[in-house]
Amino acid sequence: xxxxxxxxxxxxxxxxxxxxxxxxxxxxxxxxxxxxxxxxxxxxxxxxxxxxxxxxxxxxxxxxxxxxxxxxxxxxxxxxxxxxxxxxxxxxxxxxxxxxxxxxxxxxxxxxxxxxxxxxxxxxxxxxxxxxxxxxxxxxxxxxxxxxxxxxxxxxxxxxxxxxxxxxxxxxxxxxxxxxxxxxxxxxxxxxxxxxxxxxxxxxxxxxxxxxxxxxxxxxxxxxxxxxxxxxxxxxxxxxxxxxxxxxxxxxxxxxxxxxxxxxxxxxxxxxxxxxxxxxxxxxxxxxxxxxxxxxxxxxxxxxxxxxxxxxxxxxxxxxxxxxxxxxxxxxxxxxxxxxxxxxxxxxxxxxxxxxxxxxxxxxxxxxxxxxxxxxxxxxxxxxxxxxxxxxxxxxxxxxxxxxxxxxxxxxxxxxxxxxxxxxxxxxxxxxxxxxxxxxxxxxxxxxxxxxxxxxxxxxxxxxxxxx
Amino acid sequence: xxxxxxxxxxxxxxxxxxxxxxxxxxxxxxxxxxxxxxxxxxxxxxxxxxxxxxxxxxxxxxxxxxxxxxxxxxxxxxxxxxxxxxxxxxxxxxxxxxxxxxxxxxxxxxxxxxxxxxxxxxxxxxxxxxxxxxxxxxxxxxxxxxxxxxxxxxxxxxxxxxxxxxxxxxxxxxxxxxxxxxxxxxxxxxxxxxxxxxxxxxxxxxxxxxxxxxxxxxxxxxxxxxxxxxxxxxxxxxxxxxxxxxxxxxxxxxxxxxxxxxxxxxxxxxxxxxxxxxxxxxxxxxxxxxxxxxxxxxxxxxxxxxxxxxxxxxxxxxxxxxxxxxxxxxxxxxxxxxxxxxxxxxxxxxxxxxxxxxxxxxxxxxxxxxxxxxxxxxxxxxxxxxxxxxxxxxxxxxxxxxxxxxxxxxxxxxxxxxxxxxxxxxxxxxxxxxxxxxxxxxxxxxxxxxxxxxxxxxxxxxxxxxxx
Numbered sequence: 001x002x003x004x005x006x007x008x009x010x011x012x013x014x015x016x017x018x019x020x021x022x023x024x025x026x027x028x029x030x031x032x033x034x035x036x037x038x039x040x041x042x043x044x045x046x047x048x049x050x051x052x053x054x055x056x057x058x059x060x061x062x063x064x065x066x067x068x069x070x071x072x073x074x075x076x077x078x079x080x081x082x083x084x085x086x087x088x089x090x091x092x093x094x095x096x097x098x099x100x101x102x103x104x105x106x107x108x109x110x111x112x113x114x115x116x117x118x119x120x121x122x123x124x125x126x127x128x129x130x131x132x133x134x135x136x137x138x139x140x141x142x143x144x145x146x147x148x149x150x151x152x153x154x155x156x157x158x159x160x161x162x163x164x165x166x167x168x169x170x171x172x173x174x175x176x177x178x179x180x181x182x183x184x185x186x187x188x189x190x191x192x193x194x195x196x197x198x199x200x201x202x203x204x205x206x207x208x209x210x211x212x213x214x215x216x217x218x219x220x221x222x223x224x225x226x227x228x229x230x231x232x233x234x235x236x237x238x239x240x241x242x243x244x245x246x247x248x249x250x251x252x253x254x255x256x257x258x259x260x261x262x263x264x265x266x267x268x269x270x271x272x273x274x275x276x277x278x279x280x281x282x283x284x285x286x287x288x289x290x291x292x293x294x295x296x297x298x299x300x301x302x303x304x305x306x307x308x309x310x311x312x313x314x315x316x317x318x319x320x321x322x323x324x325x326x327x328x329x330x331x332x333x334x335x336x337x338x339x340x341x342x343x344x345x346x347x348x349x350x351x352x353x354x355x356x357x358x359x360x361x362x363x364x365x366x367x368x369x370x371x372x373x374x375x376x377x378x379x380x381x382x383x384x385x386x387x388x389x390x391x392x393x394x395x396x397x398x399x400x401x402x403x404x405x406x407x408x409x410x411x412x413x414x415x416x417x418x419x420x421x422x423x424x425x426x427x428x429x430x431x432x433x434x435x436x437x438x439x440x441x442x443x444x445x446x447x448x449x450x451x452x453x454x455x456x457x458x459x460x461x462x463x464x465x466x467x468x
Numbered sequence: 469x470x471x472x473x474x475x476x477x478x479x480x481x482x483x484x485x486x487x488x489x490x491x492x493x494x495x496x497x498x499x500x501x502x503x504x505x506x507x508x509x510x511x512x513x514x515x516x517x518x519x520x521x522x523x524x525x526x527x528x529x530x531x532x533x534x535x536x537x538x539x540x541x542x543x544x545x546x547x548x549x550x551x552x553x554x555x556x557x558x559x560x561x562x563x564x565x566x567x568x569x570x571x572x573x574x575x576x577x578x579x580x581x582x583x584x585x586x587x588x589x590x591x592x593x594x595x596x597x598x599x600x601x602x603x604x605x606x607x608x609x610x611x612x613x614x615x616x617x618x619x620x621x622x623x624x625x626x627x628x629x630x631x632x633x634x635x636x637x638x639x640x641x642x643x644x645x646x647x648x649x650x651x652x653x654x655x656x657x658x659x660x661x662x663x664x665x666x667x668x669x670x671x672x673x674x675x676x677x678x679x680x681x682x683x684x685x686x687x688x689x690x691x692x693x694x695x696x697x698x699x700x701x702x703x704x705x706x707x708x709x710x711x712x713x714x715x716x717x718x719x720x721x722x723x724x725x726x727x728x729x730x731x732x733x734x735x736x737x738x739x740x741x742x743x744x745x746x747x748x749x750x751x752x753x754x755x756x757x758x759x760x761x762x763x764x765x766x767x768x769x770x771x772x773x774x775x776x777x778x779x780x781x782x783x784x785x786x787x788x789x790x791x792x793x794x795x796x797x798x799x800x801x802x803x804x805x806x807x808x809x810x811x812x813x814x815x816x817x818x819x820x821x822x823x824x825x826x827x828x829x830x831x832x833x834x835x836x837x838x839x840x841x842x843x844x845x846x847x848x849x850x851x852x853x854x855x856x857x858x859x860x861x862x863x864x865x866x867x868x869x870x871x872x873x874x875x876x877x878x879x880x881x882x883x884x885x886x887x888x889x890x891x892x893x894x895x896x897x898x899x900x901x902x903x904x905x906x907x908x909x910x911x912x913x914x915x916x917x918x919x920x921x922x923x924x925x926x927x928x929x930x931x932x933x934x935x936x
Binding site: 190191192193194195196197198251295297302 | 763
């Protein structure tokens with residue numbers, strides 16, 4: 001809504017903030033800022049996806065966990081978003097020999113929540129648009145940004161005419177995603193450290209259709225996973241009864257998107273390695289052939305904040321790989337940090353922005369590393385007996401002594417007040433102790449016996465630190 | 469020299485290779501390739517520096533060690549280059565309290581060699597120009613490069629007219645340095661991993677003038693170093709009796725290039741921390757004020773080789789920080805690798821280039837990390853008693869058992885056949901063993917006694933690996 005139509009609002013407006021990008025992060029941030037009495041202009045380069053039949057954009061399914069909810073709580077959006085999400089209480093591992101192993105994500109009531117990115121974006125944009133201080137413009141592509149004075153230029157490409165518009169702002173947030181234009185422009189600023197790292201793996205999406213009655217063909221309250229060591233498929237439920245499957249496979253080598261070119265080879269590959277689900281997939285060979293494999297990359301930059309006039313947020317600042325399911329959770333946590341710092345520093349952006357960068361950079365570096373490392377855990381170890389045993393011992397110990405030990409996955413997904421970087425440090429110390437437990441002779445036989453947990457308890461106490 | 473004037477040469481020419489950049493690496497590579505019967509076109513964006521009064525370009529002094537000599541041996545350039553270089557047998561540490569500590573670089577005869585970058589470049593270009601198959605063109609800036617077919621476009625900016633020239637090559641080497649244009653263009657290729665990391669430190673150069681009789685004011689056969697923990701100055705001798713000093717100092721914070729703005733503060737800073745050399749410096753306060761601080765950064769990329777048509781080499785592939793004095797040594801080693809692979813794979817570039825990338829990438833990553841870590845060693849530890857003691861024990865042990873232990877610096881600088889990555893691994897294992905030796909009670913008193921070396925010897929043997 002345009003504030004020029006609301007002169008009464010102008011009086012209390014503290015400053016003018018631009019946001020590049022109207023994805024979930026831009027929309028959430030806009031609502032947070034406007035409710036703190038900032039005038040917010042969001043510019044989105046794409047057309048309004050709500051007016052289009054086919055949504056163009058990143059489509060990896062999302063799983064929201066506690067960090068996302070904590071951020072959405074700030075604007076009261078949690079109940080509405082949960083209405084459109086499906087809780088997943090466990091990971092179901094589909095082994096190569098067609099058996100299934102269930103692994104709870106946390107305690108019985110703890111779940112991660114699957115939701116369509118489009119739906120989530122829709123909800124958050126609708127909330128932002130109700131804010132009198134938010135002004136949302138589509139089809140406006142950022143073409144220039146002055147990192148010293150914060151002025152930007154947007155080009156409007158609609159109706160086959162290009163109109164340039166200069167925008168003055170007290171502050172610009174770049175919420176323009178993994179391929180951020182602002183970040184690309186920032187590469188021209190002095191002493192800008194930048195890294196983009198491509199993974200060996202690429203991905204495509206396949207679909208499991210719904211049953212005729214609209215029900216799901218697999219347990220819908222689980223994330224399904226087919227770990228195959230060097231490649232991997234996962235499936236997340238959609239609310240229409242279908243599942244979206246994501247196949248992660250190397251770009252080169254054997255097998256890979258490069259080596260699998262012939263239809264019969266693709267069919268053999270899919271039906272051999274994903275035998276249980278192959279019959280449920282919607283024309284998978286055709287889909288495999290027609291879709292270009294998407295790259296997976298992670299981005300790390302420094303600084304995030306330029307002259308206290310421009311700040312990166314979300315994937316623009318820290319695009320990561322999806323293996324820990326934390327990308328958007330982490331980006332929403334960026335927004336929560338901004339909200340908290342506005343309160344702490346009473347709208348003094350000269351303090352807010354450096355504090356934001358300092359606190360978030362270290363934590364996003366940590367989750368980005370964890371996400372990269374997690375590929376091996378889910379692709380290689382997820383069905384390895386000793387790995388599964390370790391997870392079981394850990395879960396049992398956590399249940400016995402919840403104040404002494406929280407598993408890393410729980411710290412990341414269900415402990416929203418624990419910073420990622422601290423969780424990672426604790427996780428490393430836990431690994432070292434679990435190594436000692438796994439050295440117990442015939443641990444496979446004895447893992448349920450008390451002495452194992454007494455030993456782990458004494459090891460934890462020796463460290464004289466608790467693993468919260 | 470242009471081969472069109474030498475039709476007799478054309479018959480034996482194997483293929484046409486372009487080199488972007490006529491620095492020391494481009495010039496050395498051109499001579500190597502032309503002597504292997506390739507027609508080589510070098511394009512340099514700058515004007516011929518030999519025709520100019522003031523050389524524009526990177527000016528950090530160079531120190532050449534065995535890896536450089538080994539590469540220069542291939543074209544027989546070592547004796548000529550050594551004529552213009554000054555051997556440095558030791559590092560002389562100037563402590564804050566104006567005492568001096570000498571540390572030999574290796575055995576008594578082992579030296580690193582200081583040389584002016586301009587002189588070295590001049591020598592290597594003169595050699596390349598004598599090759600009938602080498603064609604050298606200045607003032608030609610690369611504007612376009614097709615990474616699939618290897619075609620490139622150069623623009624000639626001389627005489628205020630821009631002439632564009634299309635160049636077809638079987639292969640293009642990018643030897644265009646730390647700010648490589650080819651590498652920048654490569655960022656548009658698919659799945660290009662790229663990282664540029666800026667250090668906290670920047671640098672400026674100051675000068676110690678010669679005595680009136682042309683002699684040096686400090687020992688000329690040493691690298692002088694003023695370690696001051698968070699900052700650092702080094703001095704390398706020039707053949708005209710002067711020294712070039714490089715002051716490394718943080719960009720921000722206290723003290724830093726940002727904090728030191730007033731002339732009196734600069735004077736106080738320099739005269740306090742570099743008291744012994746301050747009177748010898750040529751107008752240091754003025755020089756400090758007038759020079760913009762240069763950034764220090766490291767670059768890491770993958771791949772280096774594109775469709776076997778374009779390959780990065782030298783700083784274009786692996787720009788590093790100068791703290792180990794290995795930048796050009798490492799780049800020359802890239803050229804040596806190419807020379808050796810041409811022989812091994814008998815001019816089959818489909819094999820040469822992947823092998824080049826595989827072998828060099830891992831080794832340049834290793835030396836780049838070592839160079840970054842080395843700042844702490846030379847700025848912080850160089851005058852720390854326990855560190856110095858460790859180095860002495862190591863040197864003594866190496867002298868007693870040269871086949872069991874070679875210090876890391878020697879492996880890097882004087883063991884040209886030992887790959888950097890292996891040297892780094894060995895160095896880490898040595899560190900762990902030396903930690904145990906330093907735990908010996910009152911090691912400061914006992915370090916010359918036999919039992920210390922017997923213990924170290926048994927530790928090495930326990931590892932059942934020798935530290936060559």
